[in-house]
Amino acid sequence: MEFLVDILLLSDSTLRVAGPLILAALAGLCAERAGIVDIGLEGKMLAAAFAAASAASVTASPWAGLLAGIVASVLLSLLHGYVSINQRGNQIVSGMAINIMVAGLAPTLANAWFSRGGQTPLLPSEARFTEITLPFADAISGVPLLGAIYSDLLSGHSLLTYVAFVAVPTVGWILYKTRFGLRLRAVGENPEAVDTAGISVTLLRYQAMIIAGILCGISGSALSTALGAGFIRDMSAGKGFLALAAMIFGKWKPVPTLLACLLFAFVDALQGRLQGVALPLVGEIPVQFTIMLPYVLTVIILAGFVGKMEAPKASGIPYEKDR
Amino acid sequence: MSVAPAIETRNLCKRFGAVQANDNVSLLVDQGSVHGIVGENGAGKSTLLKMLFGFYQPNSGDLIINGVPLAFDSPSEAMAAGIAMVHQHFMLVEPFTVLENIILGAEGQPMLKHAMTDARAKLLGLEQQFGFDLPLDTPVSQLSVGERQRVEILKALFRGADILILDEPTAVLTPQECDQLFDLVRLLKSRGKTILFVTHKLHEIMAITDAVTVIRAGKVVTCTATASTTPDDLAEAMVGAKISRTVTREAKDHRSPRLRVDGVSALSDHGHDALKAITFDVYDGEVLGVAGVAGNGQTELLEVLTGLRPVSSGRVELDGILINADDVQRGPTKLRQMGLAHIAEDRLKTGVVATMTATENAILGYQHDPDFCQNGLLKLSAIDRAANTYFDSQDVRPRDPTLPVASFSGGNQQKLVIARELARDPQTLIIGQPTRGVDIGAVTKIHDQITELRNAGKALLVVSADLDELMAISDRIAVMCGGELVGIVPIQDADERTLGLMMAGASGAPHSEEASA
Numbered sequence: 137m138e139f140l141v142d143i144l145l146l147s148d149s150t151l152r153v154a155g156p157l158i159l160a161a162l163a164g165l166c167a168e169r170a171g172i173v174d175i176g177l178e179g180k181m182l183a184a185a186f187a188a189a190s191a192a193s194v195t196a197s198p199w200a201g202l203l204a205g206i207v208a209s210v211l212l213s214l215l216h217g218y219v220s221i222n223q224r225g226n227q228i229v230s231g232m233a234i235n236i237m238v239a240g241l242a243p244t245l246a247n248a249w250f251s252r253g254g255q256t257p258l259l260p261s262e263a264r265f266t267e268i269t270l271p272f273a274d275a276i277s278g279v280p281l282l283g284a285i286y287s288d289l290l291s292g293h294s295l296l297t298y299v300a301f302v303a304v305p306t307v308g309w310i311l312y313k314t315r316f317g318l319r320l321r322a323v324g325e326n327p328e329a330v331d332t333a334g335i336s337v338t339l340l341r342y343q344a345m346i347i348a349g350i351l352c353g354i355s356g357s358a359l360s361t362a363l364g365a366g367f368i369r370d371m372s373a374g375k376g377f378l379a380l381a382a383m384i385f386g387k388w389k390p391v392p393t394l395l396a397c398l399l400f401a402f403v404d405a406l407q408g409r410l411q412g413v414a415l416p417l418v419g420e421i422p423v424q425f426t427i428m429l430p431y432v433l434t435v436i437i438l439a440g441f442v443g444k445m446e447a448p449k450a451s452g453i454p455y456e457k458d459r
Numbered sequence: 460m461s462v463a464p465a466i467e468t469r470n471l472c473k474r475f476g477a478v479q480a481n482d483n484v485s486l487l488v489d490q491g492s493v494h495g496i497v498g499e500n501g502a503g504k505s506t507l508l509k510m511l512f513g514f515y516q517p518n519s520g521d522l523i524i525n526g527v528p529l530a531f532d533s534p535s536e537a538m539a540a541g542i543a544m545v546h547q548h549f550m551l552v553e554p555f556t557v558l559e560n561i562i563l564g565a566e567g568q569p570m571l572k573h574a575m576t577d578a579r580a581k582l583l584g585l586e587q588q589f590g591f592d593l594p595l596d597t598p599v600s601q602l603s604v605g606e607r608q609r610v611e612i613l614k615a616l617f618r619g620a621d622i623l624i625l626d627e628p629t630a631v632l633t634p635q636e637c638d639q640l641f642d643l644v645r646l647l648k649s650r651g652k653t654i655l656f657v658t659h660k661l662h663e664i665m666a667i668t669d670a671v672t673v674i675r676a677g678k679v680v681t682c683t684a685t686a687s688t689t690p691d692d693l694a695e696a697m698v699g700a701k702i703s704r705t706v707t708r709e710a711k712d713h714r715s716p717r718l719r720v721d722g723v724s725a726l727s728d729h730g731h732d733a734l735k736a737i738t739f740d741v742y743d744g745e746v747l748g749v750a751g752v753a754g755n756g757q758t759e760l761l762e763v764l765t766g767l768r769p770v771s772s773g774r775v776e777l778d779g780i781l782i783n784a785d786d787v788q789r790g791p792t793k794l795r796q797m798g799l800a801h802i803a804e805d806r807l808k809t810g811v812v813a814t815m816t817a818t819e820n821a822i823l824g825y826q827h828d829p830d831f832c833q834n835g836l837l838k839l840s841a842i843d844r845a846a847n848t849y850f851d852s853q854d855v856r857p858r859d860p861t862l863p864v865a866s867f868s869g870g871n872q873q874k875l876v877i878a879r880e881l882a883r884d885p886q887t888l889i890i891g892q893p894t895r896g897v898d899i900g901a902v903t904k905i906h907d908q909i910t911e912l913r914n915a916g917k918a919l920l921v922v923s924a925d926l927d928e929l930m931a932i933s934d935r936i937a938v939m940c941g942g943e944l945v946g947i948v949p950i951q952d953a954d955e956r957t958l959g960l961m962m963a964g965a966s967g968a969p970h971s972e973e974a975s976a
Contacts (some may be wrong), residue, residue, distance in 0.1 A: 153937060200527075310780065312571075312941070313570065313571055313572065314570060314571060315566040315569045315570070315574060316569070318563060318566065318571060319556075319563065319564070321552075322552045322563050325552045325553065325554060325555070326550070326552045326553070328550055329550040329551060329552050329560075329563065330563070330564070331514075331534070331548045332534050332546070333534070333550070333563050333564025333565070334533060334534045334535025334536075334538055335535075335537075335563075335564045352837075404839070449553070455579055457514075
């Protein structure tokens with residue numbers, strides 16, 4: 137029975153951690169499918185987390201926070217778009233520049249505005265996306281197993297976590313079932329074909345960047361207004377890169393990307409549970425090592441287990457009309 | 460009252476910086492005709508085409524389509540006027556299916572499901588009308604080059620094109636695929652379509668077109684009915700001077716094999732069998748041509764012979780010395796010292812470093828040679844002298860070895876590579892695609908040089924995608940298909956049809972001297 141509770145708790149925190157990861161991975165997926173490498177996910181998440189926490193703290197409304205987070209992330213996305221699309225700059229450099237800029241700018245602004253050592257004030261619960269209890273969760277919690285799964289595991293997450301899981305089929309639907317998605321996938325494979333078909337490569341790529349900005353904005357907002365209660369320095373903690381890894385592991389496809397995110401989130405949840413726990417044979421693992429787990433897993437997976445990866449062919453290459 | 464011409468251009472001009480790519484180009488293409496456009500590489504054909512379908516906008520001049528003056532700001536506007544282009548490099552998204560590629564940009568409605576249903580119905584009609592048989596739900600990546608070209612043509616028809624521009628459509632096709640294409644062009648013409656056929660192969664112009672326009676250095680030099688001209692006249696108009704072949708093949712008795720390839724197999728980069736038990740000899744005083752559709756092992760064969768790829772079994776001998784076998788692999792530097800020169804198939808990838816100067820490229824591969832290098836330091840004045848000698852001997856233009864190689868034309872880059880590789884008087888030459896991207900004037904010169912080397916008793920192996928070229932310079936032609944040597948045909952028995960069938964794997968050699976096991 138205790139073992140079952142452990143599993144439930146572990147799964148519960150897996151879902152919790154997975155939310156922002158899924159949204160960020162989908163953001164990266166939309167960008168790369170359109171041919172733009174978005175290594176700035178990390179910076180955009182962090183910027184959104186900061187903007188959301190600041191706005192929510194001032195207005196006491198999580199919705200204002202979410203909006204601010206999205207706006208911040210979309211603006212950075214457009215900046216990355218301008219560098220990559222109009223100026224045909226190096227997308228890795230642009231993305232890294234965004235990461236570094238935000239890592240410094242967010243705590244500095246937080247310090248200037250709130251004078252709390254680079255943090256935003258702790259958000260009261262009415263300024264956060266709090267846990268939602270799904271209908272009938274209480275009523276059926278008594279049903280063995282199923283009741284526990286529904287009321288303990290599926291119920292009781294923040295709205296943004298549910299948004300993340302709904303975003304997966306939505307992005308899949310857009311990519312594979314709509315005209316826009318067909319064009320977006322085409323522009324990431326062969327922009328010249330899209331151009332000669334009379335469709336604007338520039339417009340399509342900007343549209344993709346805006347979608348990526350929105351998704352990444354929700355992801356960052358979730359960090360500071362749903363999972364946490366305020367912005368703290370470096371709170372994205374490499375999740376943007378982890379999302380990028382999940383997207384590659386998921387071969388640039390929505391559902392496999394979701395599964396990869398869940399795997400990473402599970403390991404992250406596991407490392408949380410392992411902290412301070414004495415294991416049989418090895419004893420207590422120092423916390424520094426448990427925290428490493430998700431990142432070590434990333435390296436192992438990307439180095440050995442992914443097999444041949446087929447990235448979108450035009451990904452990372454600026455489109456020039458005259459070659 | 461006569462019918463307005465399908466395309467008329469008046470004094471079309473296009474400049475790129477200081478370069479006048481098109482200079483007062485006036486063109487007249489009749490409705491329902493096949494109109495040829497010929498010109499050398501860089502003559503301005505592509506620029507003209509790109510203006511016709513809206514990819515470029517002219518600096519000045521008029522474009523009149525079906526009697527209506529029009530100006531296209533984008534390809535979609537040209538498409539709306541019924542003009543479509545089939546590019547030399549196909550504009551297809553490889554992982555997409557044929558159907559997805561065809562509807563891209565012409566979906567008609569936001570939901571793919573309905574768009575595809577409608578498109579499928581329309582395409583079935585078109586396929587019947589024009590005799591296509593394309594698998595609509597197969598990814599384009601699985602189609603042959605000829606099929607991909609038909610996808611492009613079907614794509615144009617789907618968009619309601621009445622004027623089709625075919626840009627060097629036969630460059631990548633086997634002779635049989637060319638015949639199929641010509642049949643299709645004739646069918647399109649009989650259904651009232653107007654076709655602009657761009658090529659630099661003159662026999663195609665003679666075979667398929669009704670009228671022909673010759674462009675040289677951005678200007679129209681001739682515009683005439685095909686029936687009233689000859690290939691020689693067209694060639695002269697293209698180059699601006701008479702081309703004549705000055706070197707003829709002398710009779711040679713081939714005494715000894717210089718290069719022996721015995722049962723050689725090798726793996727491709729992807730680990731597949733790229734070469735399967737290939738056996739042949741190259742004798743001194745002969746040119747062995749190697750024909751085949753691109754990607755049938757020719758590249759791997761070149762690499763095995765030049766020390767760039769290990770064999771998985773079999774042996775390669777140069778002048779009786781083992782150079783590539785299970786336990787021996789001599790690298791390119793060693794082979795050069797043994798008198799083997801390599802003129803690389805993909806010039807920009809393996810022949811030169813495009814961003815470095817011509818001088819630096821002139822010693823590429825010889826940079827450790829004591830003539831050019833002492834104690835790890837380059838002997839710059841010796842290198843300059845060598846580069847200047849090469850420029851003189853091959854007439855490389857412009858005569859400025861300090862320019863980066865990228866700023867030379869393809870033909871002049873090739874001349875530089877040839878000069879470099881011939882400088883050490885090699886006895887055996889391995890040549891890949893000797894005239895790819897080289898203009899017609901230089902082609903003749905390169906062919907003459909190959910013949911001269913042969914007459915001087917060297918052994919040459921030439922891989923080419925151009926059958927005409929191989930027929931012009933080879934003593935024997937080996938045909939490869941699927942990594943196997945289908946057979947070797949002596950030149951007196953070789954004709955396009957026989958070779959084409961062998962290339963497609965449909966038949967063996969008529970009088971096969973040697974064949975793969």
